[in-house]
Amino acid sequence: MSDERTTARRAGEGDILAELEAEVAHELEEQRPPAGGPTYQVVAALVTLAVGLVGAVLAQGYGLGSLSRPGPGLWPMVVSVVIVVLSLALLLVGRGLDDSERFSRASVLPLVGVATFIALAFLIPTLGFELPALGLCVVWLRFLGGESWRSTIVVSLGTVAAFYALFLYGLRIPLPHLF
Amino acid sequence: MRKQTLSLAAVASTAALALSACGGVSTTTGGDDGGEYPSRSVEMYVGADPGGSSDLISRQIATGLTEELGETFSVLNRSGSNGALAAAEVQQAEPDGNVISVQNASLFAITPLAVAEDEVTNIDDFDVVGGVSRDDYVLVTNAENPWKSIDDLKGAGKKITYGTTGVGTGAQLACALTYESGAIDSEAVPFDGGAPALTALLGNQVDTACLQTGEAIENIENGKLTALSVFAPERIEFLPDVPTATEQGLDVEVYQYRFMTTPKGTPQDVKDTIWEAMQATFETEDYQAFNEQNSLTPMEIPGDEVVDALESDKQRYADLVEEYDIDLGDAS
Amino acid sequence: MDAFLDGFSVVTQPGNLLYCLIGVLIGMLIGVLPGLGPAATMAILLPIVVTVDPVAAVIMLAGIYYGAQYGGTITSVLLRLPGEASSVVTVFDGFALAKQGKAGTALGIAAVGSFVGATVSIVALSLTAPIVAGWALDFGPAEYAALALLGVLLIATIGSGHPVKALIAASIGLLLATVGRDSFNNSQRFTFDSLQLADGLDFVVVAMGLFGVGEILYNLEERHGKVHVPAAVANIWPSRKELKQATPAIGRGSLIGFFLGVLPGGGAVMASLAAYATEKRVSKTPERFGRGAIEGVAAPETANNAAATSSFIPLLTLGIPANASMGMLFAALLVLGITPGPQLLEERPDLFWGVVNSMYIGNLLLLVLSLPLVGIFVRILRVRPAILAPITALITILGVYTINNSVFDIFVMIAFGILGYLMKKVGFEPGPMVLAFVLGALLENNVRRALLIFEGDPTGFVTRPISGTILALFLVAAVFPVVQAVRRRRAATTVPDETTQREDVLR
Known part of the structure; x- marks a missing residue:
């Protein structure tokens, strides 16, 4: 300089x-909701540590090769080692971090959300998308969002109808559908 | 919260019960059953990235078919594994001609030498409608390098790196055979297709590369690249001054050709419709100009002749690879 | 030059103009709505967008990106709630101005600044992009590898989360990118004999999961039923005195934004922070900042738009996305069958110049629209998030299905959605993971190509001038935060002659 x-x-x-x-x-x-505390940080670091270790073991199995002829496992091995090292670092320095959020009773909401996602994924191929989508809207609006029944029904029907028009007629995308 | 969750579950399960009796889920928008082929837009998968010759040829054929048959033939790029992914799309599709693909010979004749048994794409899983064109490989180097022939490479006094268009491609086989049979110290550097390999060669990042003629010819003609050899049985029309490998004393004959495939069991009338439309396309001036422009030699032969050619090439390549102990599977 | 002008004829086709308008409107809208960011929106809309013409699709996605930078301002000023991370610093002076009844002035100056910043940046982009693309031949595998590595590091350390966590997320992203067939010798990695995984994870699906579903789930848990009372908006036209006051800030903001935006991993957030910091530093009356200084709104808003624009440069010229939103655009181009990179300018000048020039038009649209639409956006803020949630959820699920007509993709997306949600809960940003995932294959393949070319000698990376320079930058970027942290700790314990010490460390 x-x-x-x-x-x-x-x-x-x-x-x-x-x-x-x-x-x-x-x-x-x-x-922000209250921070999760050191347990959250430690668990997170242990999970990423495990990812790194598993990655390293599997990478070893793919064959490392040499620097002049890198095998398929060399790069994943390097990355896995980096993950392990960083995770250990996080274990050391991360305990005091306050960037996590505690799980609370409200965390049930995303869980229900995921359940409806999964249900939709299972039902689309057999039932078409309309009714499962309607179900998802009702669940999200009424039970997750606390909307009134009236607005739930109006918004759900409107949304599904709009999607029907958009995907099947507007974009001509072959989506499984019942009607 | 719990109460809500419960009633929610109740709603969901009643809905599921009430509906599980219903069937008849369809995935299409219009009535496409029965009637003349094609009754809706046809998907043409191509197993390469846009811009390469495989892509351009598919698009040219698609344009022709669209004009001849009235429905849209749209090209979908599904690159990867030398076209095996696109091939799988066709293989898994309904044999109604709505999913078709112009495929490369290398996937069936060369790739099997490079991949595990269970990943081999077999020509028996497809109906071959007919041939399209032949595309020759050319060994090129950046014009800044002093080399003018394969012999010059032998005296280069260094390890020659060669860019290939991917593992298990004809380009890789042609280069590998050349360097092995010529006893030239070399290292393969695989790229994801012809365009990146060409870019690397233009930047002199690799010493040489085997490319398809159409990909390289523009830069050969404008003097940025030097063509060292072609791998056709005799000199090719588009590069009359470039000697073949055979002329240079090496027994290397590798070329690519393409042909139209449909899923196994496609009705004969559908295949006939496609083939007739293709032949009509071949006749157009547009198409012939396209072949000229992209250095493609027409190979408009019926499907069974394509299959015969594939079988014999596959055997020939396998013998050569064995003779020179080349391991295509391990790219390095 | 001809191609440049042709670009304008591409944009002014009514269809493209319409998509540009739709894009900037959606961008502004999601900028206004806290929660969904531009990257998530692009992820969610991508499957739908790719069904239209490629040029129109990219114009629209680009519009979403820079439109969001405009929209984010509105909530920062009126609600003290930044709609976008890049508008966070605008909150300080913007909301202070709003409290003094000058919300209109703040919004007006932000709109003007945004327009100027973006336009300066587009002009610079138009001039420099072809030059950078011309260097592309000098970029061999070693250079691409070094640049990708720098990008991964910068996005991890410059982003908002803890750097170690961001680096872990990025590394896992790199590992995820290796799932599937190894393109060098066809062996399967991390596929666990699953046929669906054999082709690797689809970037769009992963991004839609981590960004889209992850954010939807996260928002489901928080921020329900909050009532915000927006400040009243009166006269939106800044006075001449205020404009004069803001002009130097807008000028500096444009430059800072342009340069920080070009850096891989840099971008709008960093640019807005740096521009604000600069203004506070050069101001004769720094104490006004935070209490309604007009420069405090003008500088960051100018910078974030300039940066949003210039971050297109590495993507369009080298094929390296500079931030997560550019990563989505990268994916969109791939899905559309266009490989972003040095050959783009030559092979698809219509697309290149069409997109670049659409930004002139788009920003003009934004300037014209943003002021009269403020009232409408304020009203939209009153739409309950509960109503928007299922709609976005459905777009996501149905959208991801349509990419490959595959239910498996929906499950992969849900899995990554859960991961994204959990990451947010324990303080990991999904951004670095997604971007590292995009760059993963590029990074690995080029490292391996370079090693083959160097005959296994890794010093080749350092001795080549361009890759050596990039790696030197990498080292600086890696070491600097550590030095800074150590310095801060030392400063906290002892109070020596600060200035000299600081200079020592920096030297």
Whole structure:
């Protein structure tokens, strides 16, 4: 760095940036549910550690080859080792992080959401998309969203009709359908 | 919450019960059953990325078929595994002619030398409608390099790297056979198709490359690339000054050709319709100009002759690979 | 030049113009609605979009991306709720202005700044992209590998999450990219004998899961039934004095945005932060910032639009997406049968210039539309999220099915949706994972090609000038945050002569 002034200025900017980031984090803090605590961090790090270890073992089995003739396992091995190292680092430094969110009673909602997704995936090939989609809308609006029955029915029917028109007639996409 | 979840489950299960009796789910928009072929838009899978010769040929044929038969023949790129993925699309499709593909000989004659037994795509799983055209390979190098012939490479005094258009392709086989039978120290560098291999060669990132003539000819003519050899039985029309490998003392004869396939068991009248429309396309000036422009030699032979050619080429390549102990499966 | 002008004739075809308009409107809309980001929206809409003409599709997706940068401002100013991450800093002064009854002024100046920033950036893009594309021949496997590596690192360290976590997410993304057939010798990796996995994971499906479904599930849990009372919007035209005050900020913001946007991994968020920081630094009255300084709105809003535009450069010229949204555009191009990269400019000038020039038009549309539409967007904010949720959910599921007509894809997407949700819960951003996944095959294949060419000698990466330079940048980018963290810790414990120490560390 030849220009002293730029250096100093950049350092200063770095500080303002750091301040800003803190400020931004603070801004968002108020909307966040309570943090999950060290258990969340440790479990997450252990999971990624396991991914890295399994990846490394499997990669070993694919054949590493050599640097001049890299085998299929070499790259996955390198990546897996990086994951393992980073996960260990996270185990060390991550315990105090507060970027996780505690699971709460409200976490049941996404669970139900996933269940409706899965149900839809199973039903589409056999039932066509219309009725399962209608079911999903009703569940999401009435039970997950707490809408009134009236708006649930109106929005559900409207949505499915719109999709029917859009996919089958607008875009002519072959979607399994009953009607 | 629990109460809601319960009633929710109740709704879901009643709905499922009430509906499981219903059948008749269809996936199409219009009435496409019965009637003349083609009654709706036809999907033509191509096992390569856009821009390469496989893609261009499919698109040219698709344009011709669309004009002849009135329905849209749309080209879908499903690249990967030298076209095996696109082939699988056709293999799994209903044999009604609504999913077809112009396929490459290399997938059936060369790729089996490179992949495990259970990944081999077999020509017996398809109906071959008829041949399209032949596409020759050419060994090229960046014009900045001093080499003018295969012999020059022998005296290069270094390991020659060669870009190929992928593992188990004719380009790889042609190059590998050349370097092995010529006892030239070399290393294969596989790219994902012809365009990236060409770009790398133009940037002199690899020493040489085996490309399809149509991919390389523009840059040979404008002097950016030097053609060292072609691999056809005799010199090709588009590069009359470039000697064949046989002329240069190497027993290497590799070429690509393409042909129209439909799923096994496609009704004969559907295949006839396609073949007639293809022959009509072959007659058009547009199509012939296209062949000229892309250095393609017409190979408009009936389906059974294509199958015979495939069988004999497959055997010939297998013998050569064995003789020179070439392992295509391990690309390096 | 002809191609450039032809580009305008491409854009001004009524169909393309319409898609451009739809794109920027959707972009503005999702910018206004907190929750779905542009990358998630692009992921969700991708299967539908690809059924139209490629040029129109890309124009529309691009419109969503830069339109979102406009829309994000509105909620930042009116609700103190940034619709987009890149509008977070706008909250400070934007909301302060709104409290003083100057919400209109803030929105007006943001719109003007956005327009100027984007336009400056497009002009620069038009001029530089062909030059960069011309260098492409010098980019061999080693250079592509180095650039992709730099991109993965930058997106991980510059993003909003904890850098170690972001790097882990990115590495797992790289690992996911190896699932399927190894393109060098056809062996199967991580497929567990599943035929469906043999072809690898479909990027669109993975991205729709991590971004789309993940965000939908996450939003399902939070932020229900909150009532926001938007500030009133009066006169939206900034006064001459205010414009004069904001002009230098807009100028600097354009430049900062352009340069940060080009960096792989950089982009709108970083640019808006840097532009704000710069304004605060050069201002004679820094104490006004956070209390309604007009520059505090003008600079970040200009910068984020300039960056959004310039991040198209690496994608369109080298085929390397600079951020997650560009990753979605990359995927869209692949699905449409177009390989983004150096050959794009030569082979598809209609697409290249059509898309670039659509941005001039799109930004003009945004400027014209954004001011009168503010009222409507404020009203849209009152639409309950509960009503939008099932609609987005259905678009996602039906959309992913239509890509390959495959139910298996729906399940893969749901699995990645669950993963995306859990990642958010434990503080991992899905962005780095998705981008690393896009770059994974490119990175691995080029590393392996380079090693073959170098005959196994890894020093080849360092001795080639371009890849060596990129790797040096990589090293700086990797070491800098560590140095900064150490410095911060030291500064916290001891208070030595700060300036000299800082310079020592930086040198």
